[in-house]
Amino acid sequence: MGELVGLIQNISNGLLIGAVYAMVGAGLTLIFGVMRTINFAHGDFVVLGMYTAFAFNMIFGLDPYLSLLVVLPAGFVLGVLIERMVLAPIVDKPHETSLLATLGISLIIGNIMLLTFGGESKSVYVAYASEVVSFGEVRLSVILLLAGAVTALVMGGLYLLLHYAEFGRSIRATAENRLGAELVGINTRSIQGAVFGLGVMLAMTAGVALIPLLFATPTATGPILTLKAFVVIVLGGLGRVGAAVAGGLILGVVEVLGTAYIASAYRDAYGLLFFLIILLFKPEGLFGRSVKRV
Amino acid sequence: MIRHLIGLLILLILGLIYPWIMPGTLTVGVTILLFAGWATAWDILGGWAGQVSLGHASFVGIGAYFVAIGATEYALAPWWSIPMAVAVAALFALAWGRLTFKLHGPYFTLSTIAIAEILRLIAINEGWLTGGATGVFIDWMPTPFGIDLFERENQYYLALAFAVGVMATTIGISRSRFGYQLRAVREDENSAMAAGINPTRVKLKAFMISSALTAVGGGIYGLMLSFLEPHILFYLLLSVQIALTAIIGGRGTVWGPLVGAVLLVSAGEIFRTSFAEANLLIYGVLILLIILFLPSGIIGEFNRRLTRRLYAKRAQG
Numbered sequence: 001m002g003e004l005v006g007l008i009q010n011i012s013n014g015l016l017i018g019a020v021y022a023m024v025g026a027g028l029t030l031i032f033g034v035m036r037t038i039n040f041a042h043g044d045f046v047v048l049g050m051y052t053a054f055a056f057n058m059i060f061g062l063d064p065y066l067s068l069l070v071v072l073p074a075g076f077v078l079g080v081l082i083e084r085m086v087l088a089p090i091v092d093k094p095h096e097t098s099l100l101a102t103l104g105i106s107l108i109i110g111n112i113m114l115l116t117f118g119g120e121s122k123s124v125y126v127a128y129a130s131e132v133v134s135f136g137e138v139r140l141s142v143i144l145l146l147a148g149a150v151t152a153l154v155m156g157g158l159y160l161l162l163h164y165a166e167f168g169r170s171i172r173a174t175a176e177n178r179l180g181a182e183l184v185g186i187n188t189r190s191i192q193g194a195v196f197g198l199g200v201m202l203a204m205t206a207g208v209a210l211i212p213l214l215f216a217t218p219t220a221t222g223p224i225l226t227l228k229a230f231v232v233i234v235l236g237g238l239g240r241v242g243a244a245v246a247g248g249l250i251l252g253v254v255e256v257l258g259t260a261y262i263a264s265a266y267r268d269a270y271g272l273l274f275f276l277i278i279l280l281f282k283p284e285g286l287f288g289r290s291v292k293r294v
Numbered sequence: 295m296i297r298h299l300i301g302l303l304i305l306l307i308l309g310l311i312y313p314w315i316m317p318g319t320l321t322v323g324v325t326i327l328l329f330a331g332w333a334t335a336w337d338i339l340g341g342w343a344g345q346v347s348l349g350h351a352s353f354v355g356i357g358a359y360f361v362a363i364g365a366t367e368y369a370l371a372p373w374w375s376i377p378m379a380v381a382v383a384a385l386f387a388l389a390w391g392r393l394t395f396k397l398h399g400p401y402f403t404l405s406t407i408a409i410a411e412i413l414r415l416i417a418i419n420e421g422w423l424t425g426g427a428t429g430v431f432i433d434w435m436p437t438p439f440g441i442d443l444f445e446r447e448n449q450y451y452l453a454l455a456f457a458v459g460v461m462a463t464t465i466g467i468s469r470s471r472f473g474y475q476l477r478a479v480r481e482d483e484n485s486a487m488a489a490g491i492n493p494t495r496v497k498l499k500a501f502m503i504s505s506a507l508t509a510v511g512g513g514i515y516g517l518m519l520s521f522l523e524p525h526i527l528f529y530l531l532l533s534v535q536i537a538l539t540a541i542i543g544g545r546g547t548v549w550g551p552l553v554g555a556v557l558l559v560s561a562g563e564i565f566r567t568s569f570a571e572a573n574l575l576i577y578g579v580l581i582l583l584i585i586l587f588l589p590s591g592i593i594g595e596f597n598r599r600l601t602r603r604l605y606a607k608r609a610q611g
Binding site: 038086089090093094095096097099100101103104105106107108110111112114115119219223227230234263265266268269272273275276279280 | 346393394396397399400401403404405407408409411412415418419530531534538541571572573574575577578579580581582585586589
């Protein structure tokens, strides 16, 4: 029976960490859906969220989750500014151009954090770090549960926004057909700015949820998280938020199970391998119905 | 063609007198030449064939590790281990390309990162193969004709030969049938196919040449470092550096990657004191400036203006 409990334990941990991956992926897929831009700096925004929470904890001794009060608006504004200054001028250029531009943004953000905070890896220690909640024999750590809860809240909010608000409808319309959206009077330029802001906000929120869980270094952690986010959205199928949630949960479980039952050193490789297989054999994603040529 | 060859000759002469003028900055010279060679090799695939790879650090790693493991474990001289690395790199590129060339644009780029990252994890974790995360120290090198290969000046001449060799290859390709096929594939694969070109075949050939040449530079880099760590040699940021060097200088041009290497490596040296390890900041800022203001790179833009002026003159009579 011990093995079964272990398996359930691992799967629940995987689902909870996967929920945070889903939040990272949701931002990336939203940006891709509306702007057709592959945002290479996405992981660096996650790390930026982590370091903001870290700085708040250092200076004011605040719980990382309280820094969300700053991170949410700041992330949105930062995203809108970057979109205005860098991405809007190249919106009609080939895909590669925006990939290189976001790669440049990634290098700039990562290295500015490196200059500000130094190269050592950072994390935030919270008082409840070692607390667990028991469900029968399965024990879940409080910080993982909190991360999962924040994700559920944010993703719920995103769902409501996309499906019930006028603004969300405009986003979906722009993603579906930019010209069509413009014809019915949607200002797609400002939608693009807002969507990039929303994506950055989601990434930074995920960073806040992750900082009590893991260590981050300025330039190295960003690209790894960017890759994870790509894995998440390619698993589910590009451009759809619901698919990103599924992709995130799958990635979380695959990683935890691979670590527990195969070899822990290859933790980051399982997702990548899965990613390559999907990209090569089912490029529309596991649940995809799109016929777009990749 | 003749003009390019004269340029190459001038580069060779300048390269040969550099150690006499600036003997104190030989390490910078080796770095510039290696990056020039790598970026030019990258450009065969990334610029001429239009397939942006962010996984070329893998081939640098293969070259460096063949030299290091060959020397320390099997007492193999570099002139044996480098050809082996070249063969392995080319075969590897063949398999890699076969697998991923059905992906296009950014998806191809993503797949190169994924494969390179898996290779990096293998290099870190498989100690029996690479010496593992702690690294390998090259403690022995043969001394052909009494030449000490650990001497920085000798490594400089190797790097010079490497850079000039890669550039000569590119000049040759640029005027060959193969070079025109590459450009046709880059511009439009369907039209290239209509003209009787097999795009996958052409891209595979470009990838194999590109990776083989990169591995040669990797071998020289291994000599220069003499202490190899997998998380540096197979690192994504090295791939990014190589690619950005070529793109900032000018993709698909003969001289762009060299210009990029001179600019970026010397800028990195100048700012090393103020930015320390954050010198990739310069790459980030420059690539944004290039994308916004000079989308075809420094040399690409220069060529464009030159052509325009030439036509203007011709039109005037």
